[in-house]
Amino acid sequence: MKKYPRMSLSLTDEIVEELKALSKASGASVSSIVVDIITPALPSLIETRKMLCSMKSGDFDAAKSSIDSLVKITNDMTNELNEAVKGIDKKGSQDD
Numbered sequence: 001m002k003k004y005p006r007m008s009l010s011l012t013d014e015i016v017e018e019l020k021a022l023s024k025a026s027g028a029s030v031s032s033i034v035v036d037i038i039t040p041a042l043p044s045l046i047e048t049r050k051m052l053c054s055m056k057s058g059d060f061d062a063a064k065s066s067i068d069s070l071v072k073i074t075n076d077m078t079n080e081l082n083e084a085v086k087g088i089d090k091k092g093s094q095d096d
Helices: 013-026 030-057 059-094
Strands: none
Touching: 013 030, 030 059
């Protein structure tokens, strides 16, 4: 398993409990679950950073461009989730 830089996070009790439960159910480490959850969000994190930096510097055109990119990323992720759910629904109906 690849070693990543370590980081300390403060999380709510609810998040910690859910991560532990998911780890127990899946057999994956909590760290790998967090990486798996955050990695798909990386494009959104990058665009959010760009947007904030643009706004801070007064470049509102660049900030709007980042917002447009965030909307596209969100729409693409929603479409992917909808396709995944359709696949699950089809599999479930075949099992009946």
